[in-house]
Amino acid sequence: MSDEVDVAQDVVELTNTVAVLAIRHQLQAAGREYCQSCGEAIPVARRLAAPWADTCTPCQSVLEHRNKVGY
Numbered sequence: 295m296s297d298e299v300d301v302a303q304d305v306v307e308l309t310n311t312v313a314v315l316a317i318r319h320q321l322q323a324a325g326r327e328y329c330q331s332c333g334e335a336i337p338v339a340r341r342l343a344a345p346w347a348d349t350c351t352p353c354q355s356v357l358e359h360r361n362k363v364g365y
């Protein structure tokens with residue numbers, strides 16, 4: 295019985311380790327950490343949702359507005 299518990303604990307620990315490594319890998323692949331425009335940190339949720347983004351959401355909104363209206 296204790297062997298089964300040990301194996302189960304090992305599986306849980308391994309699963310947790312894999313999950314942590316997967317998240318770290320995802321974050322490393324998830325684009326810029328700081329906004330190109332204002333230098334503020336880009337939120338993790340945005341980095342994961344838009345890994346190509348090099349600006350934070352407020353700066354991106356300003357850029358899009360400028361592109362739309364021309365100034």
Ligand SMILES: [Zn+2]
Binds near residue numbers: 329330333349351353
């Ligand atoms: Zn910004």
